[in-house]
Amino acid sequence: MKPKKPRVAIQGIRASFHEEAAFRYFGEDIETVECNSFKQTFEALKNGDADYVVMAIENSIAGSILPNYSLLLSYSFPVVGEVYLPIQLHLMALPGVKFEQIKYVTSHPIAIRQCVDFFDEYPHLKIVESNDTAACAKRIRDEKLTDTVAIANTLAAKLYELDVLERRIESNKKNFTRFLILTTHENAKTDKPNKASLCFQVSNEVGALAKVLNIFADQGINMSKIQSMPVLGKPAEYNFYVDVEWEESRKYDLTIKQILKYTHNFNILGEYQRHVEEGLTDKLPVKKDKSKRAYIEVKKLVK
Incomplete structure (x- = not known):
């Protein structure tokens, strides 16, 4: 059995x-x-x-x-x-979406705070907080969002079939x-x-x-x-x-x-x-x- x-x-x-x-x-x-x-x-x-x-x-x-x-x-x-x-954080989007198309970044507030150095380089991006990193990735897939990226892990990218645009964007690599x-x-x-x-x-x-x-x-x-x-x-x-x-x-x-x-x-x-x-x-x-x-x-x- x-x-x-x-x-x-x-x-x-x-x-x-x-x-x-x-x-x-x-x-x-x-x-x-x-x-x-x-x-x-x-x-x-x-x-x-x-x-x-x-x-x-x-x-x-x-x-x-x-x-x-x-x-x-x-x-x-x-x-x-x-x-x-x-904790390794990646930037992910629908397949085919280019970084130049991105207007919004969504993730859990703690994940967002852990990537402040990365986003300091792109002040035009609007941050949208959510209650779960994986849920943000799922929403991009479900709603076919072409202007939004999520911060999440590789499991989320694989499960929700998203492309990783940038890897390891967390400020502290020993988190x-x-x-x-x-x-x-x-x-x-x-x-x-x-x-x-x-x-x-x-x-x-x-x-x-x-x-x-x-x-x-x-x-x-x-x-x-x-x-x-x-x-x-x-x-x-x-x-x-x-x-x-x-x-x-x-x-x-x-x-x-x-x-x-x-x-x-x-x-x-x-x-x-x-x-x-x-x-x-x-x-x-x-x-x-x-x-x-x-x-x-x-x-x-x-x-």
């Missing part, structure tokens, strides 16, 4: 950067579930319409996507993986977006995790956060990211979202036990294998996890 394709919910439509990230993590033999918003991707997972969610969490230029941290906590679906995607892979607790499997995403609060007193961070340092646990967000309706209280990496799982387990003494509302959002950053442009292997390292063990610790 042929294995069932994983159903992967993404924000946006086919050929968006989210689908490209999904391809890099799972391979191209997937069923893409298109959603209009990040919240809808979680609802699709919650309602059983998807098996996984691929969600952008930060960009090397634009920074953290803060609302998505709130979704992580609200829905409590475990993070089971990550992928870094190089990456980090995506998280989430699934249900029943489906969560992690083989030899070496990275975790945590969330916790500390008391509002001098040195409270420093005590926690010093525990990471003392145990040789690398903290690769920290992000704070106010707790809704509670002035002067913050959730701290922390990503940590380790070489020895024993030291990680010991660290978790120790920091529980100095935190409250502690959550492990996910334990997974970190994306090795060497050769980020290479395709990631599909993870065929067999072990069930568990959230059950974590719950025992928290208790």
Whole structure:
């Protein structure tokens, strides 16, 4: 019997950067579930319409996507993986259209901002913002627009049969977006995790956060990211979202036990294998996890 394709919910439509990230993590033999918003991707997972969610969490230029941290906590679906995607932006148009015919450029606002150096050379072009890079490419194809170009990736050019007029127009050639892979607790499997995403609060007193961070340092646990967000309706209280990496799982387990003494509302959002950053442009292997390292063990610790 042929294995069932994983159903992967993404924000946006086919050929968006989210689908490209999904391809890099799972391979191209997937069923893409298109959603209009990040919240809808979680609802699709919650309602059983998807098996996984691929969600952008930060960009090397634009920074953290803060609302998505709130979704992580609200829905409590475990993070089971990550992928870094190089953001390469191309200018594309209907076949046969020449650059001299172009009057309008359309794309997502962030994509447009990442190409400001290119457009400084062509001040006569009118910028039109939209909610999705791939949707802009699709619109050019569907409406047969001969005076408009889109900024999108090569997947969009291929799927919507557009010609690439200019390649790599992004100002920063080392721009990456980090995506998280989430699934249900029943489906969560992690083989030899070496990275975790945590969330916790500390008391509002001098040195409270420093005590926690010093525990990471003392145990040789690398903290690769920290992000704070106010707790809704509670002035002067913050959730701290922390990503940590380790070489020895024993030291990680010991660290978790120790920091529980100095935190409250502690959550492990996910334990997974970190994306090795060497050769980020290479395709990631599909993870065929067999072990069930568990959230059950974590719950025992928290208790």
